Every structure is written in C-alpha cells, then in structure tokens.
Amino acid sequence: MRLPNQIANQQAQSNQELREHAAPWLIVLGIIIIAANLRAPLTSVGPLVSLIREDVHISNTWAGLITTVPLMAFALFSPLVPKLGRKFGVEVTILVSLIFLTIGIALRSLSGAVMLYSGTAVLGFAIAVCNVLLPSLIKREFPQQIGTMTGVYSISMNLCGAIASGISIPLAIGLGWNWQGALGIWGILSFGSILFWLPQAIGRRKQTSVSGQSQTYSDHVNVWRSPLAWQVTLFMGIQSTFFYVLIAWLPEILTEQGIGSNQAGWFLSIMQLALLPFTFVVPVIAGRMSSQRWLVAITSLLLLLGTLGLLYGSPNFILLWVIMLGIGGGFAFSLAMMFFGLRTTNAHQAAELSGMAQSVGYLLAAIGPTLFGYLHDTTNSWTVPLLILVGAAVLLFLFGMGAAKNRDVGSA
Numbered sequence: 001m002r003l004p005n006q007i008a009n010q011q012a013q014s015n016q017e018l019r020e021h022a023a024p025w026l027i028v029l030g031i032i033i034i035a036a037n038l039r040a041p042l043t044s045v046g047p048l049v050s051l052i053r054e055d056v057h058i059s060n061t062w063a064g065l066i067t068t069v070p071l072m073a074f075a076l077f078s079p080l081v082p083k084l085g086r087k088f089g090v091e092v093t094i095l096v097s098l099i100f101l102t103i104g105i106a107l108r109s110l111s112g113a114v115m116l117y118s119g120t121a122v123l124g125f126a127i128a129v130c131n132v133l134l135p136s137l138i139k140r141e142f143p144q145q146i147g148t149m150t151g152v153y154s155i156s157m158n159l160c161g162a163i164a165s166g167i168s169i170p171l172a173i174g175l176g177w178n179w180q181g182a183l184g185i186w187g188i189l190s191f192g193s194i195l196f197w198l199p200q201a202i203g204r205r206k207q208t209s210v211s212g213q214s215q216t217y218s219d220h221v222n223v224w225r226s227p228l229a230w231q232v233t234l235f236m237g238i239q240s241t242f243f244y245v246l247i248a249w250l251p252e253i254l255t256e257q258g259i260g261s262n263q264a265g266w267f268l269s270i271m272q273l274a275l276l277p278f279t280f281v282v283p284v285i286a287g288r289m290s291s292q293r294w295l296v297a298i299t300s301l302l303l304l305l306g307t308l309g310l311l312y313g314s315p316n317f318i319l320l321w322v323i324m325l326g327i328g329g330g331f332a333f334s335l336a337m338m339f340f341g342l343r344t345t346n347a348h349q350a351a352e353l354s355g356m357a358q359s360v361g362y363l364l365a366a367i368g369p370t371l372f373g374y375l376h377d378t379t380n381s382w383t384v385p386l387l388i389l390v391g392a393a394v395l396l397f398l399f400g401m402g403a404a405k406n407r408d409v410g411s412a
Contacts, residue, residue, distance in 0.1 A: 027141050030200055031149065032156045033193045034094065034130055039161025040186050041105055041123050042070055046247070047168040048179040055179065056113050066120055068370070071244070073124030074131060074362035081132040082351035090133050090140070090347075095194065095201040097129035102190040109184030132354045135340040140347035147287020150337050151280035158279050158333075160189075162272045223352045226409040231402035232339045232353060236361035238396045239332035241368035242303060242389065246271065246325060248369035253382050257315055267322045274326025275333070282334035286342070295335055296400030302328030304393040311386045332396065335404070336361075345408050353409060 045052075045066055053063045084093045101123050108119025134153055142149045164186065172182040223229040250271065251264040259267070286292045302324045309321030340357065344350040372385040 024141065026200065027137070028149070028152065030193075030197050031134060031138065031153055033189075033196055034098070034134065035153045035156040036160040037098070037101060037186070037190050037193055038127050038130055038157045040164035040189065041101070041127070041183070042067070043161040044164040044168045044183055044186060047165060048172055048182060051172060051179040052116070056116060058113060062113075064370070066116070067248075068366050069117060069120045070124030070127065071362045071366035073121055074128045075359050075366060077125050077128040078132050078355045078359040078362070080355070081129050082136075082348070082355045084129070085133050085136065085351055086348065089201075090137055090351075091197070091201040094130060094133055094137075095197050097126040098190055098194045098197060101126035101130075102187050102194065105184060105187040105190060109180040109187070111180070128358070131358055132351060135337060135354045136347045136351035139341045139344065139350040145287070146341040147283040147285070147338065150283035150287070150334065150341065154279035154283060154334055154337055155276060158272070158276055158330075162269075162276065165272070166269065221349055221352070221410045223349070223356050223409050228343060228402065228405075228407060229353055229356060229409045231399045232336075232343055232409075233357040233360045234399040235332075235339065235396060235403045236336040236357040237364040238392050238399065239329070239336055240361040240365035242332065242392060242396075243329050244365040245368045245372050245385075245389065246329070249372055249376075249382075249385070250322075250325075252376075253310060253386070254318065256382060257310075257318075259315070259318065267318065270319070271322045271326035271329070274323045275330030278327055278330030279334050282331050283338050286335060286338045290406040292335060292338070292342070292404035293401055295331060296397060296404045299328055299331035299335060300393050300397035300400065302331065303396065304390060307386055307389045307393060311383065311390070335400070339403050343403065343408050345410055349409060 049063050049066065052058075052066065081093070088096075104119045104121070104123030104126055106119070107115050107122060110116075110119070135150070138146060138149045138153065168182045171177050171185065172179050175181075177185075247268070250268050254264040254267055282295060286295055289295070306321045306324035306328060309317060309324065313321055336357070340350050340354045344353055372388070375385045375388070376382055
C-alpha cells in the first residue's frame, strides 16, 4: 500500500526539482521580454510627431506633451509601486501592468486627441510599474548575478527602443500603416508578454506575497530619509535629464552648427547605438567591484568632454563628441540601474529605492527638455543650455562618488 505513495512522492519531488531548475531561465526570458516593452512605446513616437500633429490637428506644444505625459506618469506613480508589489506580489503586479500597457497602446492608436492622450497616460503608468519592479525582481531572484542580469535587462530595453525609433517612419509611410499602425504594432509585443508572464504570476503569487510581508517589517528602511538614497536618486535624475535633453534637442543643436537636418538625425541614431554595448558591459563590470567610483569618473568625463566638444569643439569632430555622449549615457544609465540593487540588502529595499529614484529622476527628465527649449528661445543660442549640461556632468560626478561607495541605504 505504501509503494504507490512513495512513487507518487518521488514523482512529485522530481517534478518540483524540474520546476525549480527551469524557473530561473523562464524568469530570465520574462525579464528580457518585459524589458523590451519599456522603451519602444516611447521612442517610436518621436519620428511620428509631425504626422500625429497634422492628423489630430494639435499644436507643437500639445505634440510635445505626447513625450512628457509618460515621464510625468513615471514621476507621480513610481513611489506607489513598491506598495502594490508588496500587497499583490511582484509577478502579479507586473502582469496587471502588462495588461494595462496593452490597453494603453490600443487606446493611443485610435483616432482623436482624447484617445491619444488617454492611452499615452495609461501606458505611462503601466511602464512605471515595470521600471520600478524589474530591478527588485532581479535583486530577489539573482542576488549573485545582479550585474549580468541588469546588463541583460538594460540592453533588451535600449535595443528594442532603438529599433522602434528606426522603423516608425518605414512602417507609417513605407508600408502605409499611418502613425496609428506604427504605434499600435507594439501592442503585439506587450500582448505576447502577457501570455508568457501569466504562468509566472500564477505559480509564484503565494511565495512572493509571503516573502514581501516578511521583509516589510524586519528590513524596512525609509529611503526618503537616507542621504545615500538621495545621492542615488540625484545621480538617476541627472543622467535621465542628460539623456532626454539630448534626445529632444541634439539634432537642433547640430543643425545650428551648420549640419544638415538629415545628417543631424543620423548623429542622434549613432548616439543611441553607441550606448548599447555599454548597457551590458558596464553592469557586469560594476557587479564585480565593491566600489564603482572609477566607473562614475569615466562616466562624468565622457559626458563632460562630449558636451564641451559640442560647445567649443571643431565641427569636424562632431562624430567623436556624439559617440562620447552616447557611451557616457550608456555608462550613466547602467550605473543608475545597478545602484538600486548594490546599495540595498533585499528586494523590498531595492523596490523602494527604485521607486524613489525614478520618481524624482523622471520628474527632472520631464522638466529638462522644456527648460532647455525655453533657455534657447530666450537667449537665441545653445550656449547657456550646453553650459548647464557641463555643470550637470560635474554634479553627476559629485553625487555619483557618494552613490558608488560600498554601503547600503540601511546603514548610511
């Protein structure tokens, strides 16, 4: 009578071991697929702004809000995301955000300004959830491989974002899909992510909830009162501002220096391509270092030299300045993502720090392009805005030196 029970127990144990062995690889694939959704819905908009503006009949100011609305959603919603992750479980919260991301992409692709901005807001809130929780998930599932997994996450996000930016016009004009189809196609990717992530959310919900509750009280740290958390946050904010200011205005800066508009657009693409390999390499290197101060120094130097090159350098070396800015941006983004895991002791703290840093960071990123445009209009020159970026590179170094020190938010 006991033999069948023993066989059943052994089979159950064997099945459990197989699931545990397969789970990390499934989570890795899940992180890659989810990360691919976090930039493409945003970077696909820029090349299509003129088509959207003419079709929906909106002004340049309102067209600029299509990019600003998601950044404001990140800033407003990010601090609340860790609480949702603790209450419902990280996997379930991510799954729900993917559902809303798909809904937001679909709404944005419908006709009319109301649907355009409503869908943009919905997808912005959805992406904010994944932005905050993916570093926490990496901290929890891969505590010994934070660098490698952050690199995988970063390069997946940025590579898909670069592809989305490049194929928007060919899809809209070349294939005749118009801007609605060029933006709506990313709903296929988000829907596929839902189907892939669903088993993870169902299978790990109970475990995640219990783990989250156990850490809520025993390891709770108020990151908003931590000087180290503020150094990480300001590092995140300055690098975000750098990136979005250059994304918005680099072609205009180059055009005023006598470079053709088409060529200026290619330089922007080169800048984004230059950062890609470093979004993988830098986290791997950073994860093997107790202090990342040398990486911070290299980051600030590259951004400083690239900006000074745009300001005072010869136009013959524009390619060099742009590549420097791209590599520096890749270093900066990767370090910011790494600090969420390296400067915390558990997944809950990582989520809290990620939420805080991305809230303040994306608020600065939302303000930056508008402020720089205003300064250019006021001074009729890019000199003052670029000098501010020079100062930002110096501040990035100062805050980065503190953020890169080997300590955690619970003890600093």
